[in-house]
Amino acid sequence: MNDTSNSNTWQRGVALLAKIGFNPLGLILFIVIALLPYIPPFDQEHILRWMIMGAFLAAQSVAFDFTAGFINVVNFGFAALVGLGAYTTGMLTNTRPSIIMQYGLSPWIGIWVGAIVAGLIGLLLGMLTLRLRGIFAAVMAWFVGIALMGVVNNMVEWTRGPLGMAPVSLLERGAGNRPYFYIILGMMLVVYITLKLITNSNYGLAFRAIGQNIDAARASGINPTKYRVFNFAVSAFFAGWLGGFYAHYFGSLTPMTLMHTSKTVEVLAIAYIGGRGSLWGGIAVAFPFVFFIEFLRSNLTQLPGLHLVIYGVLMVLVMIYYPGGLAGLYTWLVAKIRVWRAPKESA
Numbered sequence: 561m562n563d564t565s566n567s568n569t570w571q572r573g574v575a576l577l578a579k580i581g582f583n584p585l586g587l588i589l590f591i592v593i594a595l596l597p598y599i600p601p602f603d604q605e606h607i608l609r610w611m612i613m614g615a616f617l618a619a620q621s622v623a624f625d626f627t628a629g630f631i632n633v634v635n636f637g638f639a640a641l642v643g644l645g646a647y648t649t650g651m652l653t654n655t656r657p658s659i660i661m662q663y664g665l666s667p668w669i670g671i672w673v674g675a676i677v678a679g680l681i682g683l684l685l686g687m688l689t690l691r692l693r694g695i696f697a698a699v700m701a702w703f704v705g706i707a708l709m710g711v712v713n714n715m716v717e718w719t720r721g722p723l724g725m726a727p728v729s730l731l732e733r734g735a736g737n738r739p740y741f742y743i744i745l746g747m748m749l750v751v752y753i754t755l756k757l758i759t760n761s762n763y764g765l766a767f768r769a770i771g772q773n774i775d776a777a778r779a780s781g782i783n784p785t786k787y788r789v790f791n792f793a794v795s796a797f798f799a800g801w802l803g804g805f806y807a808h809y810f811g812s813l814t815p816m817t818l819m820h821t822s823k824t825v826e827v828l829a830i831a832y833i834g835g836r837g838s839l840w841g842g843i844a845v846a847f848p849f850v851f852f853i854e855f856l857r858s859n860l861t862q863l864p865g866l867h868l869v870i871y872g873v874l875m876v877l878v879m880i881y882y883p884g885g886l887a888g889l890y891t892w893l894v895a896k897i898r899v900w901r902a903p904k905e906s907a
Contacts, residue, residue, distance in 0.1 A: 581756030597738050608737035612744055614850035619748035621831040621842025623798040626755045629837030631791050632771035634698040636824055637705025643819030645674035645800025646807035647712055647719055650727035660717050667730050671804030675797050682796020686789035709819040730808035740809050751798050829871035833878050835887025
């Protein structure tokens, strides 16, 4: 009786985890990552900074994959939306006379305002790409991103342009990197769970139908306009939200370091190597990749941009040999293990 009760409890727990996009292994790995800042050598400030960047890129990859992996539109303007959220909150929270706006809003509020502004631009971007498909929609998103970067670069009185803006810190000076790590880790979790719940709903089914064949989806009664606009707006909202964290953590903003297309390429590579349409694949790839790239940057300073070459090579290898990425490999391994265990359990 106890064995049966324990089995039912375990199954209910697994089912509950599945609803929010986790399995027992994923939950254990997340707990391990959450505990790392207290375990040497991960408690060192420079390594904590790498982990913050890992969580930041992981959260971006989830928001990016929400569009690229489900409605099959690669948003090449994604980094510009991240930058839009960052600059919006940077201006609203500014108190220095170096730019026109000096409202001195709390950064905890400014982050949300930046997210809303980015979400509204995403809404407009979704409307612009409604009649376009495939590469044309991706190019349109890219053009919008370039336009946004140009606007930020030229509005010197508002953003200081290429001179750079210095937003206020989210926490008090001397707080260290550990509190920031848990803030971005929590934001990553919110982005992942929210988007996983959406993709597990009827909206997710509509997204997949649109991504696979938009004409067939329309013929079956799905309104592509409604779902595309919604998808772009939600993805952009979270991009802007994450950009707000970047602004108030790093405390330095320039258009080229945050809004350039190369930043979108980094996120795209992580999402695709992790497994397009999985959401969690990018999270699994982001952390080890950041450590690997930072190691290369520290030891091969004479080869700037090497990380982009590595991203490109890995993407080519993944597309040729395993298009499903890390998530596809995991699914294949789980299926193989189940097939291997089935005869033993029946015996």
